[in-house]
Amino acid sequence: MLERYKPLEIEKYWQDQWLENQPWKVSEDGNKPKYYLLEMFPYPSGRIHMGHVRNYSIGDVVARFKRLQGYNVLHPMGWDAFGMPAENAAIQHGTHPAVWTKENIANMRTQLKRMGLSYDWSRELATCDPDYYRWEQLIFLKMFEKGLAYKKSAAVNWCPECETVLANEQVEEECCWRCENKVEQKELDQWFFRITSYAEELLEWTGKLPGWPESVLTMQRNWIGKSTGAEIEFSVEGKDQSVRVFTTRPDTLFGATFMSLAPEHPLAETLTVSERREEVAAFIKKVQNVDQIQRSSDEYEKEGVFTGSYCVNPVNGAKMPVFLANFVLMGYGTGAVMAVPTHDQRDFEFARKYDLPMQVVIQPEGETLDPATMTEAWEGPGTMVNSGDFDGLDNDAGKEKVSAALEAQGAGQSSVNYRIRDWLVSRQRYWGTPIPIIYCKDCGAVPVPEQDLPVKLPIDIEFTGEGGSPLAKLESFVNTPCPQCGQPARRETDTFDTFIESSWYFLRYASPHCETSPVDQAAVDYWLPADQYIGGVEHAVMHLLYARFWTKILRDLGMISLDEPFENLLTQGMVCMETRSCPEHGWLYPEEVEDGRCSRCQAEAVSGRNEKMSKSKKNVIDPDGLIKRYGADTARLFTLFAAPPEKDLEWNDQGVEGCYRFLNRIWRLVYDNLATIDDVSEVDTGTLSSAAKDLRRLVHRTIKKVTEDIDGSFHFNTAIAAVMELVNSISAAPDKEAAPEVLREAIESVVRLMAPFVPHICEELWQELGYEDSLDECGWPVWDEDALLADTLLIVVQVNGKVRGKVTVAADADKDTVEAAALADTNVMRFIADKTVRKVIVVPGRLVNIVVG
């Protein structure tokens, strides 16, 4: 055995072994329980970053741990390969997105292998591969057939200078990121998925996912945003038209004094009288330039414009002026609200500004509201007043009563509304899955016949970042005969949102090479649901909701029988770091800062916020340097030890050295004791000295702690700390050579317990300890309950809640004995001597609190 730990040599040896033997290649096996461990697959941005190292180190611990526990573990890896950065690289550097992506995948695959992650690489997939996206196109066609995919008009960010659609991220302070021109909103015909049809089921199942963090479930519930209320129809005075509103407060209907419509509302134009047309048009234009987040914010100045038309309140015949208002969003409800200024704060502000009438219809208990003196709306509960037959009712009961009355009258009914909107999946970009639709001027939108799939993304294409969608300019792609009538037609040139690929890749892993359908049902039945999904908390809503949605879609298409894809979810925190910038050169990489100055111009580097490591802000650490210097085991250990997984990890590279030192300590522990423990008998628990018993107790307590820290809570940092303590104690253990069999058990336990975290060094040491089989073969250590028990316990003694002493008692001492020992402690006696003992609280095995006064 070598005296020194040489990580790079060891890691190369074991990685070569793993490459050759593929020990983690799995198939369906009825003899073992299955365990599907899934980590969110990466976008191939170029190089792995610390977030990946963290995510995949966490996952690998669990995968290796479960394997050691005897599970048949599926642990796959792939690439979320479509997306905007590839196209940006093409525009900026002239590299084709396909080439750029392929190179990145090759690089990152090498990097992941260098980390010693236990993947079944035979299942690797890349979403930009036609063998993958062809199935997505098929699923889309089936959805189209069932009406779950449909087209409608929706707004996009449009840069008039570049003549291109911009993603939200490409809009900086309302301007295009490339040419800095003002961005406009433009209406386009786009494809949608009817996720709203699944809103109720998606919501209901949030109550049936006990393995998910409550915070994620709450976020999803709020995102779906179910609210119950009523839809009410208001006829327009003097016209054969009506405005439908959704309200959660039908109980306030008698207080509705005007109407507010979204500026985009289809009736906005027809309801505008000719003399107000100019003013209204100017207002609509102004609102269109403001984004929705700003529009719905509380601080945003509420503004509106009168259309000149009036509605009639169906319950009291009141004449209600119709306004367009900037805070009403077309995307929510019906895009129109009945305004009740007395009981809705936004309506209140609006009414005060435009001097509109107010009528109190809910009186809170013990108060009398008067519109003349009110300074804000009363949104709380109360008794209904000024509401005809409903006067005197509790407003909560009134909600249903009013809805019922409206229904009888034919002017409305109770209704449920969701905040969630249908999923817009069209993207006016190149690097994505082509949408398999052909437009014929006679037949309309015609699906590409199944046998013609996949519609392959053409490769011979130019990138300028200007002039609209690149695919639309490629005549050879666009022009194609109509599959129905044969006359010349045009292909859809939009591509799919890349969130679609990540909504079903975890199903494809079960049968990644299936050539007859998206998934092999038997394989999905065996492997799914994923027992554990691990990924960044930033995906709490969108990705995780879309993945749940598509699982249900595939179920309803009869392709799988699965309601939910992920049994347990671990959302890891982000890896954050301070950003730094130079006034001259913009964002700076850490290696571009020397002594707080920009390495290029020597200007002082400005420290920015601490935020998620991201390439665009250059606050990233390249894990490669770490691995080259210390090895993969140290890199893994450090990310696992630095913080518990669900917490954000603030990067600081000082702790790395300590982890490397710890691995050296383990190495030396084996090296120094190898001769002593070379040939020993079994532990005989009957004849152990008290020192040997103490060591053995700590060994078994550590096994228990590490097992529970990994299995229950993923608290790897405390698991590792426990092994560190064990190593310290073994080194310091008195007279350990006297019981070499206990020493051997202790040292072997250290190696076995660390194996999921730092596999290379542990395999190597396991071999040095004389084992020929891999650690994988010997299973996870089991603790001996009898070895855990101690003879004595340390009990803390408090007086009035403050620690005043500690006493040691026999482990089986009864309450009275413990109490007596506590009262007899000399320091404790000082504090109770001249006082009356009022109460003594004894917490068995822990503490005694003496209350005096």
Add this chain to the structure above:
RNA sequence: GCCCGGGUGGCGGAAUUGGUAGACGCAAGGGACUUAAAAUCCCUCGGGAGUAAUCCUGUACGAGUUCGAUUCUCGUCCCGGGUACCA
């Protein structure tokens, strides 16, 4: 704005179900070994008082519940994530 998290020494973090605040590691200081350096080992390490025993104080801030609060409740401040075309 809205929704979801978080805030503990110089730093990362630990603390079972409300029961010794600061485990483990880093950094720092002191010492041993060495011609020297590296490596390793030993000691100190929240703040304050004290020779010491020990005492006071301390978990973002302000209240509350409790024999006892980092933990539970209410309010405030600050930081991070998401906000539907970044992935």
